[in-house]
Amino acid sequence: MAQHNELGKKGEQLAVDFLLEHDYTIVERNYRFNKAEVDIIAQQQDILTIIEVKTRSNTDFGNPQDFVKPKQIKNLVRAVDEYVTENQLDVEVRFDIIAIVKQGKTYEIEHLKDAFYHF
Numbered sequence: 001m002a003q004h005n006e007l008g009k010k011g012e013q014l015a016v017d018f019l020l021e022h023d024y025t026i027v028e029r030n031y032r033f034n035k036a037e038v039d040i041i042a043q044q045q046d047i048l049t050i051i052e053v054k055t056r057s058n059t060d061f062g063n064p065q066d067f068v069k070p071k072q073i074k075n076l077v078r079a080v081d082e083y084v085t086e087n088q089l090d091v092e093v094r095f096d097i098i099a100i101v102k103q104g105k106t107y108e109i110e111h112l113k114d115a116f117y118h119f
Contacts (some may be wrong), residue, residue, distance in 0.1 A: 007102070011055025012039055015098040018109050024049065033082045036075035040098075041083065048091045050080050052115070055100040055107075064099035065112055073116050 016026055019042050027048070028041040040051040052072075054064035073095075080093060097115040101108045 007055050007057060008053075011098075011100045011107075012053050014055075014100055014107055014109060015040060015051065015053045018098065018111065019051070022111075028083075031079065031083060033079035034075070036072075036079035038076060038079050038083070041080075043091075046091055048084070048089065048093045050076065050093060050095045051098055052076065052095070053098045053100065055102070057102045059101055064101060065097045065110075065115065068097060068116070 012029070016029070019026065019040065022044075024042040024044045026040065026042050028038070031038040031041055038050055039053040042049045042051060052068055054067050056064045056067075076095070080095075083089075084091070084093065094114055095116050097112040099110045099112060
């Protein structure tokens with residue numbers, strides 16, 4: 001497996017662990033619809049939280065959250081609309097980013113709530 005894929009998988013697991021520590025329930029991981037993949041669907045109280053995880057080995061080219069592009073956001077919104085409809089959910093939906101940067105042997109985790117909105 002390529003090193004960046006391993007870093008991505010490690011980041012997603014760190015994000016799951018972080019969410020569990022902050023009283024979220026993990027509902028789905030890697031939900032796919034058409035061209036979109038939702039990294040994590042979690043719930044905390046009555047809010048369904050859609051989480052895009054971005055992991056980088058450094059910030060030389062920008063912060064991890066800077067790599068979530070408008071086209072990806074549109075695809076995620078479509079996927080989540082499908083997920084909510086398919087599961088007949090009546091919940092508030094929030095889109096978050098968990099940005100992770102490797103710092104030597106540790107990882108810095110930043111949880112950005114309401115990171116983007118419907119287009």
